Amino acid sequence: MLSIEPLRTSDIEATASLHRKNLRLGLFPKLGRHFLGLYQESFARSPYGIALVARDDDDHVVGALFGTTANAEHYRWVTHNFGSRLALAGCGAMLTRPQVALDFARTRMGRYARGVARHMGVLPSASASAAQPRASRPVSVLSHIVTDATMRRRGVGRRLIEGFANRATARGVHRALLVTEEGGLGTPFFERLGCRLVGQHKSHDGAILREYRLILDEEGAYEDLAGDRRAYTVVHAYPKRLGSASILPERP
Template sequence: MAALHVRALPMGLFPRLGEQFVARWHRAYLDSPHAVALVAVRRTGAEEDVVGFLVGATDRLSFHRELLRNHRTALAVRGGLALVTRPAVLSDFTRTRLRPYLRRISGSSEPPVPKWSAPRAPVADLTAVAVATVARRGGAGRRLVETFLTRCAASGTRWAELVTALEPGGAQDFYASTGWSVLHDVVTRDGVSVRHFARRLDLPEGS
């Protein structure tokens, strides 16, 4: 999963920190009751190759809190080691992300929730999905996304969001044709144009 993520989804900081960091980050999705990690495999005889993956949160805020509580130290250590051996990435990180990340790690970036506030409706986050070139156009990506959305709906989540890079032949056309609605376009800290999508989820029958 980590190797495919770094190769197929280079956008953002985490893939630039290398496979070991991404693998440790993915592990947080495996351990969480608020997240999903899926793989698509291709079987050749007795061998299996990972040709696709998806990681996402069924409840974005709860997963974020859990990530900071249970995985903050391990991710910070791995991230620090990766930055030391990647001077160009370290320079970009210091310039664009150091202060926000320090606030996030310290837990000060999230305002306290008043005791009188109404219950928060969970929002799902499709964080990353990729399919290897050899397996594309075979429906693996669609099945990964549909399985993720089914699990989100089964958990009671009614709204899902994602972000994808805007590029020729990119995933934005796939999402636009499979029921996702455009929210807005922005430019990231790294100067990459991205599009935010959202989708309303139906609860399973009998819920």
């Protein structure tokens, strides 16, 4: 019987291999299993992270999920507590992967340096200088979800998301963002769950990315429609129930 449990240290070799083999988008899979293992461990240890695995009857890891309940706070915590180890692992990997190092320098070095400076307090955060009425609301992100190729379409991904939703809502989170590559396996999977497409953009590597909003409970289902507050959109999303969006009258 499939079980969903928090990530153990002994699981990391398996989850890093799953990630590297099945989620090839972006820089991190190119940096190898050691870097991915540290990166995944940071989710398990962070007070703002969620790291889950799916186990089969033989206790084999057949899926994994990594997310945050407060994304900016999570990466600030990671910078302070895992930053040096991740930097060393990343630099070590790039020493033996010159093309990866060139791509990093060309597409990401400046952004990463500014991000680290903001997290360390050297530069002001972007939100600090902008008047945003909802800036105090933490942004939850479902960062990665992966299943073994032999276990797809068996409910592993749904069970992992259900586990994420249960843990996130227990911490006061009602909805989460996620990003997947257009045309990949993630697009139909997330749309079957009732996720709402909220944006589309290009990655640093040129891939087209689709950004979705995942509703975790009834509280998270109410959103302003075009900002006019005359009606709300409710998305019937897993784990409550699946279905298309419908319009409800304004809440009292």
